[in-house]
Amino acid sequence: MPGWYVHTETARMAAERLRAGDVPAGWPLAPGEAPELGELAHNGRNYLALGALGPDLFFLLPDFSGRPGEHIRRFVDTSLDIWQHIDDRFLSIWERWIEPIGASDADLAAQLSGGLSSELGEALDLLATSLRDFGLGLLTRFGDIFG
Incomplete structure (x- = not known):
């Protein structure tokens, strides 16, 4: 090979x-x-x-054998075991119960306000973008600022 x-x-x-x-x-x-x-x-x-x-x-990739290889394999196996324990005890529970709540908090606020919070958020985003573009437009029309 x-x-x-x-x-x-x-x-x-x-x-x-x-x-x-x-x-x-x-x-x-x-x-x-x-x-x-x-x-x-x-x-x-x-x-x-x-x-x-x-x-x-x-x-x-190099083949780690002998004593160094044993230590590397033991370290990898231990790391995977610890990660599996964390995943089983915490992450899977978090993904099952908490993530859906966090993902729908904006939807919940929109539903409670009758859609007003979504409309206000979009309007504020549009205003911020317009102000940024206005400021950039002014800067580019002042002339050569690096001259």
């Missing part, structure tokens, strides 16, 4: 060939589409590298 460098370098070379429009005969991609795809791969090089490693990502 080749290492991570071979995977990423091969992907980079393929992207460069696509950018140049160098596609083999019988390729399922139209010659006009190849440069566009190559440019996308070039602009998203991080995603290209991640895709080049793909499912081999964890295979290519």
